[in-house]
Amino acid sequence: MRQTRSQTGKxxxxxxxxxALLKDDCFLIATHINPDGDALGSALALAEALTCxxxxxxxxxxxxxxxxxxxxxKHKKFSTDLNKGLxxxxxxxxxxxxxxxxxxxxxxxxxxxIVIDHHETEREFGDLRWVEKHAxxxxxxxxxxxxxxxxxxxxxxAENLYTxxxxxxxxxRYSNTTDEVLRTAAELVWAGAEPNVIAEHLYETxxxxxxxxxxxxxxxxxxxxxxxxxxxxxxxxxxTGTTAEDTENFANLPRRINDVKVAVMFRETGSGxxxxxxxxxxxxxxxxxxxxxxxxxxxxxxxxxxxGDLATAKKILLKALSKTLG
Amino acid sequence: MRQTRSQTGKxxxxxxxxxALLKDDCFLIATHINPDGDALGSALALAEALTCxxxxxxxxxxxxxxxxxxxxxKHKKFSTDLNKGLxxxxxxxxxxxxxxxxxxxxxxxxxxxIVIDHHETEREFGDLRWVEKHAxxxxxxxxxxxxxxxxxxxxxxAENLYTxxxxxxxxxRYSNTTDEVLRTAAELVWAGAEPNVIAEHLYETxxxxxxxxxxxxxxxxxxxxxxxxxxxxxxxxxxTGTTAEDTENFANLPRRINDVKVAVMFRETGSGxxxxxxxxxxxxxxxxxxxxxxxxxxxxxxxxxxxGDLATAKKILLKALSKTLG
Numbered sequence: 001m002r003q004t005r006s007q008t009g010k011x012x013x014x015x016x017x018x019x020a021l022l023k024d025d026c027f028l029i030a031t032h033i034n035p036d037g038d039a040l041g042s043a044l045a046l047a048e049a050l051t052c053x054x055x056x057x058x059x060x061x062x063x064x065x066x067x068x069x070x071x072x073x074k075h076k077k078f079s080t081d082l083n084k085g086l087x088x089x090x091x092x093x094x095x096x097x098x099x100x101x102x103x104x105x106x107x108x109x110x111x112x113x114i115v116i117d118h119h120e121t122e123r124e125f126g127d128l129r130w131v132e133k134h135a136x137x138x139x140x141x142x143x144x145x146x147x148x149x150x151x152x153x154x155x156x157x158a159e160n161l162y163t164x165x166x167x168x169x170x171x172x173r174y175s176n177t178t179d180e181v182l183r184t185a186a187e188l189v190w191a192g193a194e195p196n197v198i199a200e201h202l203y204e205t206x207x208x209x210x211x212x213x214x215x216x217x218x219x220x221x222x223x224x225x226x227x228x229x230x231x232x233x234x235x236x237x238x239x240t241g242t243t244a245e246d247t248e249n250f251a252n253l254p255r256r257i258n259d260v261k262v263a264v265m266f267r268e269t270g271s272g273x274x275x276x277x278x279x280x281x282x283x284x285x286x287x288x289x290x291x292x293x294x295x296x297x298x299x300x301x302x303x304x305x306x307x308g309d310l311a312t313a314k315k316i317l318l319k320a321l322s323k324t325l326g
Numbered sequence: 327m328r329q330t331r332s333q334t335g336k337x338x339x340x341x342x343x344x345x346a347l348l349k350d351d352c353f354l355i356a357t358h359i360n361p362d363g364d365a366l367g368s369a370l371a372l373a374e375a376l377t378c379x380x381x382x383x384x385x386x387x388x389x390x391x392x393x394x395x396x397x398x399x400k401h402k403k404f405s406t407d408l409n410k411g412l413x414x415x416x417x418x419x420x421x422x423x424x425x426x427x428x429x430x431x432x433x434x435x436x437x438x439x440i441v442i443d444h445h446e447t448e449r450e451f452g453d454l455r456w457v458e459k460h461a462x463x464x465x466x467x468x469x470x471x472x473x474x475x476x477x478x479x480x481x482x483x484a485e486n487l488y489t490x491x492x493x494x495x496x497x498x499r500y501s502n503t504t505d506e507v508l509r510t511a512a513e514l515v516w517a518g519a520e521p522n523v524i525a526e527h528l529y530e531t532x533x534x535x536x537x538x539x540x541x542x543x544x545x546x547x548x549x550x551x552x553x554x555x556x557x558x559x560x561x562x563x564x565x566t567g568t569t570a571e572d573t574e575n576f577a578n579l580p581r582r583i584n585d586v587k588v589a590v591m592f593r594e595t596g597s598g599x600x601x602x603x604x605x606x607x608x609x610x611x612x613x614x615x616x617x618x619x620x621x622x623x624x625x626x627x628x629x630x631x632x633x634g635d636l637a638t639a640k641k642i643l644l645k646a647l648s649k650t651l652g
Binding site for chain 2 (some may be wrong): 170171173174175177178180181182185186187194195196199200203204205206208211215218219223231254255257258259281318
C-alpha cells in the first residue's frame with residue numbers, strides 16, 4: 001500500500017541549484033495554468049526567499065489567483081501579464097510543472113531556465129532541473145531549498161508552504177503523506193503556520209450559494225458498478241449564483257461512499273460541451289481513461305472534454321471505465 | 327488564535343506513573359461511554375504496551391465498539407461486561423475521562439485507581455492522576471507513556487495511536503494541532519501507521535444508505551443569523567436503512583459554510599424527544615448553552631435532549647444561541 005517510505009534524513013536541494021540562485025539577480029517564477037495551492041504557495045515562498053537574498057522576482061500565472069487562495073500572504077504579487085515580467089532579462093524558474101506550455105509561456109525565451117517540480121516529466125526542458133516525482137508537493141522541495149540556502153523560514157513562508165503541502169496531501173490524508181511530510185509540517189507550524197486557520201480557509205469558507213450548488217450536484221449522483229457519476233449544469237450555476245470555480249473539489253466528494261472506486265463529475269461548459277473530472281481511489285488509473293478521450297492527468301485525478309448530450313457521454317465513459325475496473 | 331505553543335522538548339510521562347504500571351500485574355482499562363477514536367485507540371495501544379511488559383489487561387467500555395472502528399487492531403479485546411474484568415483484583419486505569427461515572431463503572435471498587443486524560447477535570451478522582459488538559463488527545467499521552475516505559479512502538483500501537491490523534495484533531499485541522507502533534511504523527515508513520523489507509527477508514531467508508539441519509543439531512547438545512555440547523559427523523563432512518571450511528575460527524579458538516587458560527591443537528595430519538603448536537607467554530611461556547619437545557623459538553627461540541635415538537639425546540643434553542651452569539 002505504502003508507495004514510498006522516506007528516510008529520516010532530510011531532503012536537500014542540489015548545490016548547483018543553490019549556486020545558480022545565488023549568482024543571478026532577477027528571476028521570473030512561472031507556474032501552471034489554473035494554479036492550485038501547491039503552485040501558488042510554493043511560488044510565493046520561493047519569491048520571498050529570493051527577495052531575502054536581495055534578488056528581483058516576478059511571479060507569473062496565466063490565470064488570476066482564485067478567490068479561495070486570497071488568504072495566502074503576498075498573493076497580490078502574482079501577475080497575469082507575462083510581458084511585465086520579461087523586462088530585466090530574468091532567469092526563468094518553472095515551478096510545479098515542467099514544460100513551458102503548462103505555464104502558458106508562449107514564445108517567450110530566456111537566457112537560462114530552471115525547473116523545480118514533483119510531477120512526472122513531460123519532456124526534457126530546463127538548463128537546471130530538480131524534479132522529485134516521489135515528493136508529495138513542490139512545497140516540500142521549496143522548503144528544502146530555502147533551508148539549503150541557509151535562510152530562516154518566516155511566518156509568511158511557513159503559511160504559504162504549509163498550504164502548499166496541505167493541498168497536495170489532502171491535509172495529510174492521501175498516500176503521499178510520509179513521515180517526512182508530517183515532520184516538515186511540524187517545522188512549519190513551529191515557524192508560525194496555524195493548521196486550523198489554514199484548514200478553515202481551505203475547507204470552511206463556502207458561501208451559501210456554493211453549498212446549495214453542492215447539494216444540487218450530489219442529488220444527481222448515480223452509481224454504476226463502482227463508478228459514481230454526478231453532473232453540474234449551466235442552469236444550476238445560474239440558480240445559485242455560482243461559477244465553475246465553486247465546483248473545486250466536488251468531483252472528489254462521492255469517494256466517501258465505500259464501494260465507489262472512481263468518481264466522475266461532468267460540468268456543462270456552456271458550448272454544448274462537457275468537462276469530465278475523474279477521481280480514483282487508487283485502483284484504476286484514470287489518466288489512461290482520460291487519454292482515450294483526448295485528455296490527461298495523474299493516475300488518481302484526470303479529465304477530458306466531450307461534446308454531445310450528457311446521457312451518451314456518460315454511457316461512453318462508463319464503457320471505457322468498466323474495462324479498466326475489470 | 328493559537329491556544330498553546332508546545333516546546334520542542336517531548337512530553338514525558340510522570341515517573342510515578344511508570345513505576346505504578348511496572349509494579350502491578352493486572353489492569354482494567356476503562357474508557358468513556360459512546361467511545362470515540364481517541365478513547366478506543368489509546369486504550370488498545372496502552373493494553374498492548376502492558377501486555378508487552380507481561381501484565382494481564384482487561385478492556386472495558388459500556389458500549390460496543392462502533393462498526394466504523396472495526397479497523398482498529400485488536401479491537402475485539404474490548405468487552406461490555408464489567409464483571410469479567412473485575413476478577414483478579416485489577417488496578418483501574420481510567421482513560422480519556424476522569425470520573426468513574428463517565429465510564430459507567432457503577433458500584434465497582436478498586437484497590438488502586440489511575441487516571442490518564444486530557445479533558446477538564448470533573449472531580450478529584452484517582453490515586454494517581456495524569457491529566458494534561460492542553461494535550462490534543464489522550465493518544466498523545468499514551469504515546470509519551472509507552473516511550474517513557476522504554477517500549478518500542480509496534481505497527482498496531484502506531485495504527486491505534488495515529489487514529490486516536492487523528493480523530494481528536496480532525497486529522498490535523500483543529501486548533502489543537504501543534505507542532506508536537508505533527509511530530510508525533512510523523513513518528514507513528516515511521517513506526518508503520520499509514521495515513522491514507524486510516525483516513526479512508528475514517529472518512530471514506532460510508533455505505534450508500536448513509537450517503538442518502540446525509541443528503542436528506544443536509545436538505546433540511548435552515549440558516550438563522552449565524553446558526554445552521556438540520557434535523558434527522560426516525561422516518562429518514564427507516565427510508566435509508568440507517569441508524570443513529572450513521573449520523574456520526576453530520577452535525578459538523580454545515581460548518582463549511584462561511585457565515586455559520588454554530589451548527590446544530592436535531593435527531594429524533596423515537597420517544598417524542600430530540601437530541602440536539604451543537605458544534606461551534608470557536609466563537610460561541612456551546613457547552614454553556616447546552617447546560618441551560620440540562621446537557622453539557624465542550625466549548626466547541628456539546629449536546630442536550632429536549633421533548634416536544636421540533637419547531638418549538640428550534641425556536642427555543644435559537645433564542646438561547648442568539649444571546650451567546652450577541
